[in-house]
Amino acid sequence: MSGTYRATGVTLMAHKYRGTGRVLTFFTRERGKVEAVAQGVGKPGSSLAPAADLFALSELFFAEGRNLHRLTQARVIEGFEDLRKRPVALGYAGFWAELLAKATEPGEPMPETFDEFVEGLGLLAGGYDPLPVVATGAWRLLLRLGVGPDMDNCARCGRPAPAATVFVAAEGSVVCPDCFTDANGVSETSVPIRPPLRSLASTVCEMPLARINRVRAQPSLWEDLLRVARLQVRFHLGLDLKADEYLRQMRAG
Numbered sequence: 001m002s003g004t005y006r007a008t009g010v011t012l013m014a015h016k017y018r019g020t021g022r023v024l025t026f027f028t029r030e031r032g033k034v035e036a037v038a039q040g041v042g043k044p045g046s047s048l049a050p051a052a053d054l055f056a057l058s059e060l061f062f063a064e065g066r067n068l069h070r071l072t073q074a075r076v077i078e079g080f081e082d083l084r085k086r087p088v089a090l091g092y093a094g095f096w097a098e099l100l101a102k103a104t105e106p107g108e109p110m111p112e113t114f115d116e117f118v119e120g121l122g123l124l125a126g127g128y129d130p131l132p133v134v135a136t137g138a139w140r141l142l143l144r145l146g147v148g149p150d151m152d153n154c155a156r157c158g159r160p161a162p163a164a165t166v167f168v169a170a171e172g173s174v175v176c177p178d179c180f181t182d183a184n185g186v187s188e189t190s191v192p193i194r195p196p197l198r199s200l201a202s203t204v205c206e207m208p209l210a211r212i213n214r215v216r217a218q219p220s221l222w223e224d225l226l227r228v229a230r231l232q233v234r235f236h237l238g239l240d241l242k243a244d245e246y247l248r249q250m251r252a253g
């Protein structure tokens with residue numbers, strides 16, 4: 001178990017490790033999530049430092065270790081520096097990165113998701129409205145992980161959903177008005193669904209990411225779509241993302 005390999009990957013997270021080292025979490029095209037130690041990144045002139053910057057897309061060389069792999073060489077292909085000039089886009093990118101870091105498994109490549117993420121970072125750095133891009137990315141990731149919200153059938157009676165329903169986070173599905181008898185009504189963990197939102201949910205499954213900003217939809221509709229995705233992450237992936245708080249504040253402000 002002491003091979004070396006190369007991969008193309010984006011830096012999702014970085015944590016300090018033994019002085020000037022970092023433990024880096026990458027999302028790679030070839031191997032899915034890779035966690036690796038990068039030694040001496042905090043030292044001036046470190047050749048690995050540029051690849052340790054969040055969202056950097058790099059060609060990476062690793063040595064396999066018993067637990068953590070070790071980053072031995074790196075060459076940045078695209079740094080997406082313009083993202084740093086756009087705090088809102090940066091916040092959304094942070095949510096997407098944390099979601100990938102926590103919801104995907106090491107050694108399980110998801111090349112479509114990888115390509116979409118890289119394309120999405122380019123769009124965000126280029127000034128696209130971040131909300132539709134990241135809502136779409138999150139929604140498609142949930143589908144690929146097999147935890148896509150069911151917008152078509154009532155979770156309780158199984159009948160095809162009528163025009164107006166309520167998405168209930170605990171069910172991971174819509175519930176029809178006949179069955180939605182919850183004492184508290186619509187709450188923080190449910191989202192009313194009307195036809196425009198349901199049609200947006202099917203649009204984002206098919207539309208190329210670069211054309212998503214041409215979809216005519218109210219910002220509040222995108223907010224609701226992302227909210228359903230975030231609830232699904234919490235209830236059905238069991239993840240409490242730090243970046244979720246940022247998005248909550250975005251919505252409030």
Ligand SMILES: [Zn+2]
Binds near residue numbers: 157159175
């Ligand atoms: Zn029902």
